[in-house]
Amino acid sequence: MARLLLVEDDVNLAETLVELLELEQFEVTWVGDGEQAFDATFMHAYDLFLFDVNVPFIDGFELLESLRKSGDETPAIFITAMNDIASLSKGFEVGADDYIKKPFEFDELAVRINSLIRKRLKIKENIITLDDYHFHIDTNELYYQDKFIALSPIELKLTTLFFKQLSTTITKENILMELSEGEEASEGALRVHINKLRKHGLPIQTIKGTGYRLATS
Amino acid sequence: MARLLLVEDDVNLAETLVELLELEQFEVTWVGDGEQAFDATFMHAYDLFLFDVNVPFIDGFELLESLRKSGDETPAIFITAMNDIASLSKGFEVGADDYIKKPFEFDELAVRINSLIRKRLKIKENIITLDDYHFHIDTNELYYQDKFIALSPIELKLTTLFFKQLSTTITKENILMELSEGEEASEGALRVHINKLRKHGLPIQTIKGTGYRLATS
DNA sequence: TAAAGGTGTTAAGAGAAGGTTAACCTCTTT
């Protein structure tokens, strides 16, 4: 399930959007201004940003610009009331992936969201795709592009864990529970294994003090 | 050698593509619009379709849709422009296997083409080919180049297993299940048999803790 | 500024998993 961050100060529009997006199986976090949005990005990792341009304190452009500067590459869609080209190009300049003009058809928005998310994240017939990595749930095989990646038993367990809970944080405790049969594995060992998976290229993010997550960006 | 049908009305792009694809050892038929494409599919069987969405007369979606309806299951990749992103979901609906966004890295396209084609090319008329090995499914005979390789009953069972599930990992448990009739065979015995198959030259890869797979190069 | 806690990275050693070989068993053929 994909997690969205919606920044929108028009309460009516926001409530409608949240409702519709949840019907589409998205998990939506809604905030009313740019500052809250900025804070929210520290709390969670999102799969997509949906920013209104004109919101209090920090406008959508500034918000995305500073996020991009800090290395955040989450796909972003702007909602804009202004349909002049100047603001659109500004949007793309600061790192937007798409935009949609108010008023809009919800279906159109849903399609754009899906296509942006699907670029990176695709679940299809027992194959979970993340960027160029394909994990086959049924056979427990990991491929990069079309190359098979051989994994050791523990690497395999970890990889399975991560792909089954794509883009959600898994606590160190949970991982250690899963890994150990009878004996509890140590955190040091876990770090070594995470390190090995990263050497295979898997984009594993550290959530300090908590655990790890397989990132979608 | 794989045969591709390219439908692209942008002459520059098409010529570049044909050139690059031929360097990659593909045989490319290029047509400029959907009608010619449709006709071409009657003349030849192709191993892969590469369709631009916006082409004259019959657009890529319609084209693929009617081909699929007529029972054609050739793998298809769409080439779409940036502003067609919204229509991607339509592409999957009508039966596309993949898509690529203009402008694109050629390497990326080549990888996708290869991964879609390779699987189908390997199986042809009850003969599964891996490198210079040919396994005849119907007669259960293994050849290296043109030389028949005599296999003992168990070697034969194993070989059949591996070729039928080419390049997927088969667990030790599954192999032992298949081998044994009534009695469960031991892992030690399995190792000896794997060893024998390797002496015949078959490229069997070990996945420690899991099982074995017949590897693609 | 130092100290402390959390994480990343690497090397080394113990132990497990798998590879290899040869002897042995079983069944069939002669």
Added chain:
DNA sequence: AAAGAGGTTAACCTTCTCTTAACACCTTTA
């Protein structure tokens, strides 16, 4: 009964995995 083929077992060797431990680095706190 002897010979032969295929299969299994057991012993030994090799290779890989996993863990530990030491150190580096960064951030936070005193």
